[in-house]
Amino acid sequence: MGQYNSGVDETEINLSSLGFWSLPKESRDHAFAQLRQKRPIAYFDEPDWMFTSDGRGYYAVTKYDDVFSISRNPTLFCSGRGAVSIPDLPPQFLEFFGSMINTDDPRHSHLRKVVLRAFTPRRIELLDQRIEQLAKTLISDVSQRESVDFVAEAASILPLKIICEMMGVPADYEKYVLDRSNIILGALDEEFLPAGKTVEESLIVAAVELTALMEEIGKDRIANPKDDITTSLVTASVDGEALSASELASFFILLVVAGNETTRNAIAWGMHCLDRFRDQRDLWFSDFEAISATGVDEIVRWSSPVIFMRRTATTATSIRGVELAEGDKLLLLYGSANRDEEKFTDPDSFIVTRKESRHLGFGGYGPHQCLGAHLARRELHAIFSEVSQVMPNYEVVGEPSYLFSNFINGIKHLEVKPNAI
Numbered sequence: 406m407g408q409y410n411s412g413v414d415e416t417e418i419n420l421s422s423l424g425f426w427s428l429p430k431e432s433r434d435h436a437f438a439q440l441r442q443k444r445p446i447a448y449f450d451e452p453d454w455m456f457t458s459d460g461r462g463y464y465a466v467t468k469y470d471d472v473f474s475i476s477r478n479p480t481l482f483c484s485g486r487g488a489v490s491i492p493d494l495p496p497q498f499l500e501f502f503g504s505m506i507n508t509d510d511p512r513h514s515h516l517r518k519v520v521l522r523a524f525t526p527r528r529i530e531l532l533d534q535r536i537e538q539l540a541k542t543l544i545s546d547v548s549q550r551e552s553v554d555f556v557a558e559a560a561s562i563l564p565l566k567i568i569c570e571m572m573g574v575p576a577d578y579e580k581y582v583l584d585r586s587n588i589i590l591g592a593l594d595e596e597f598l599p600a601g602k603t604v605e606e607s608l609i610v611a612a613v614e615l616t617a618l619m620e621e622i623g624k625d626r627i628a629n630p631k632d633d634i635t636t637s638l639v640t641a642s643v644d645g646e647a648l649s650a651s652e653l654a655s656f657f658i659l660l661v662v663a664g665n666e667t668t669r670n671a672i673a674w675g676m677h678c679l680d681r682f683r684d685q686r687d688l689w690f691s692d693f694e695a696i697s698a699t700g701v702d703e704i705v706r707w708s709s710p711v712i713f714m715r716r717t718a719t720t721a722t723s724i725r726g727v728e729l730a731e732g733d734k735l736l737l738l739y740g741s742a743n744r745d746e747e748k749f750t751d752p753d754s755f756i757v758t759r760k761e762s763r764h765l766g767f768g769g770y771g772p773h774q775c776l777g778a779h780l781a782r783r784e785l786h787a788i789f790s791e792v793s794q795v796m797p798n799y800e801v802v803g804e805p806s807y808l809f810s811n812f813i814n815g816i817k818h819l820e821v822k823p824n825a826i
């Protein structure tokens with residue numbers, strides 16, 4: 406179980422220490438259970454290892470009801486003061502990362518409307534055939550191999566290709582996008598941090614390079630508009646004006662990064678869970694379509710690929726008796742909320758037919774609720790549909806290689822034998 410067992414005092418848990426994030430997931434889950442029980446709104450000093458700092462600590466919000474209600478009250482708990490990351494972002498970072506996720510209404514809803522249409526269930530339905538065809542090809546290729554890194558060969562490719570096609574990014578640039586989004590969301594992990602570079606330098610270089618790609622595609626789309634999201638961005642009129650250069654850059658980066666990193670990890674966790682909990686694999690695969698909707702959502706609940714988003718108190722208030730001042734930061738810990746024993750029966754168990762409580766893996770149903778949730782669900786459905794038909798007896802070999810991050814709950818590599826007995 407690692408460091409945090411039932412004998413440990415919850416005051417020893419420190420979410421701001423790097424050591425905490427290198428613990429096995431079970432240990433972290435156990436620590437969050439203690440926080441939910443004893444200190445559901447727990448204060449932590451600012452980490453001393455981040456690429457930037459503003460000296461302010463944060464409150465960790467670990468209970469489902471609190472994450473839910475804070476998400477739905479943007480007037481009191483906003484996204485647009487500083488950022489949704491732990492430190493407020495300095496201006497050179499806001500230029501690339503100050504996207505709509507870091508804004509509030511009315512600007513937020515105006516920006517969201519620019520791309521909303523591309524992500525509606527009806528619109529995604531039009532992509533279903535493409536998603537299914539890609540999943541079929543990927544899983545068929547994987548199944549020919551004796552042993553394969555499922556993340557490299559399938560989990561990372563489907564969401565990457567789909568979001569690149571939606572954005573209008575040429576296929577030649579998919580690897581370029583993947584490498585840069587790995588840096589943006591995985592910069593704490595040595596595997597993704599370019600040698601000899603600091604986290605700060607690496608983030609800026611990756612963002613500048615993605616911006617250059619957006620500018621190249623955008624220039625073409627102004628002259629030759631197409632039915633893709635980059636065309637929607639460069640031709641948008643928001644409050645009577647075109648998007649600024651920095652809004653364009655940060656929008657593009659948000660979409661390409663969010664569109665591939667999160668779903669990749671959900672797919673990898675799904676493979677891992679269905680290997681670990683074989684009875685659940687047998688149950689789901691025995692009647693795939695009937696169980697798929699709850700199975701897919703259980704993968705997202707159980708794994709919660711996005712660990713947190715921050716909100717900032719806009720005025721003095723209190724939650725569960727904890728007094729908050731204006732400007733106080735709150736981290737909404739989705740994975741912890743998704744294991745809240747007051748909401749989920751046997752919350753640590755992976756149960757593909759689970760129907761109770763809507764999970765918070767895509768956010769707390771406020772204005773920033775994940776724009777790509779429907780797309781992610783279709784991608785997960787397509788991959789596992791193919792796995793259930795083509796390689797239902799697969800086996801994971803050894804331990805997955807986990808991403809070292811306090812923001813993304815990721816699996817970097819997952820060795821799979823497609824045709825184990």
Ligand code: HEM
Binds near residue numbers: 476517661739772780
């Ligand atoms: C399993 C996969 C995914 C998970 C777990 C996930 C999770 C989340 C979470 C937790 C949020 C924050 C919600 C909030 O603050 O209330 C979010 C926001 C967002 N997600 Fe996802 N996401 C996934 C897939 C995707 C995909 C495929 C896209 C496609 C581009 C996407 C685009 C976005 C965007 C644009 C936002 C910001 C929305 C806004 O600020 O209005 N996500 N996501």
